[in-house]
Amino acid sequence: MTAVQPRRSAAMIASIADPGVRTTRAPFGDALVKAAEADQRIVGLAADLAKYTDMHVFARAFPDRFFQMGMAEQVMMAAAAGMAEVGQIPFAATYSVFATRRAYDFLCLDMAEPGLNVNIVAALPGLTTGYGPSHQATEDVAILRGMPGLTIVDPCDAVDIEQAVPQLAAAPGPSYTRLLRGAVPRILDDYDYSFELGKAKLVRPGDDAVFVSSGLMTMRGLLAAERLAEQGIDVAVVHCATLKPFDEDTVLAHVADDRPVFTLENHSVIGGLFETVAAALARRGGSGKKIVPIALPDEFLAAGALPTLHDRYGLSANRVADRVREELSATPG
Known part of the structure; x- marks a missing residue:
């Protein structure tokens, strides 16, 4: 009797791009190659996932400056720290779940405490895979936000990634980037728009509501805003590509008026952008203002087809638009 093999659904590893949105293949890999051509100190490391983090592009271009560490994320972190200690600029790639859950102590004590320029590039952040809790890093930002001296970048798209890589290479101290791959x-x-490390940017103006977003949810926010505009609802979009250090001045300048505020993030509602914005408001004396979080729930998520999961958990552009209409219709006046 022949055993039935489980079918692997391409939808579980589908692109996060919505229909009609242009894509760029492996922007991180190409951007790292370009940066490495200008700076011989840049090296690349991978923990047996070069192909799945777009680090293979760098490995092909600079085989003598690429180090395959095998399935040993903690060793990779320690090696990258050692390279930075002697003047190199490492970019180390793995999955978000392994960089945060498995190698936290090495990132903290080997990189952050001595302030070394090591750049962790972490694929599959939040809900960008359908392979269940073992691969879905829905709490990675919450794990890392409390680490002193660590820069956290959550790029929206290929434009962000391409512009972030050289700035991360030039910036002091360690960084963690929530990589969008493929x-x-x-x-x-x-x-x-242009990426500026440490700065939030108003990407789209609007008079009726404000999205404060990060990562792929800025893309979904922009798409939702276009659909809402067709119904006469004008939504501003403020993109926070850098989650830490957080640009309180820019964000609060756009949420200080009477417009409803929504935070959009590909992360648990616990410990991410929503709580960062709420804390910033409280520090500035605006704690009475309501903020509506559009985020992943505080639970382990299901496995399945990625587009279906995004719709189920409220991350699709249509679900974002629905949530705004519901909130505005329930608001007096």
Whole structure:
């Protein structure tokens, strides 16, 4: 009797790009190659996942500057710290769950405490895979936000990634980037936008409500805003590509008025962008203002087809637009 093999659904590893949105293949890999051509100190490391983090592009271009560490994330972190200690600029790639849950202590004490320029590039952040809790890093930002001296970057698209890589290489101290891999959406170059490490940016103005978003949810927020505009609802989008250090001044300048505020994040509602914005408001004396979080629930998520999961957990552009309409219809006046 022949055993039945489980079928592997392509939808579980589908691109996060919505229909009609342009994509760029492996923007991180190409950006790292370009940066390495200009700076011989840049090296790349992978923990047996070079192909799945787009680090293989760098490995092919610079085989003598690429180090395959095997399935040993803690060893990779320690090796990257050692390289930074002697003047190299490492970019170390793995999955988010392994970088945070498995190698936290090495990132903290080997990189952050001595302030070394090591750049962790972590694929599959939040709900960007359908392979269940073992691969879904829905709490990675919450785990890392309390680490002193660590920069956390949550890029929206290929534009963010391409512009972030050289800035991360030049910045002091360690960084953690929530990598979008493979066929990555390309949407921000349709707006007057450029990535600036440590800064939030108003990407789209709007008079009726405000989205404060990060990561792929800025893309979904922009798409939802376009759909809402067709119904006469004008939504502003403030993109927080850097989650730490957090640009309180820019964000609070756009949420200080009477417009309803929504935070959009591909992360648990616990410990991420929603709580960061709420804490910033409280520090500035605006704690009475309501913020509506659009985020992943505080639970282990299901496995399944990625588009279905995004719709189920409220991350799709249609679900974001629905949530805004519901909130605005329930608001007096």
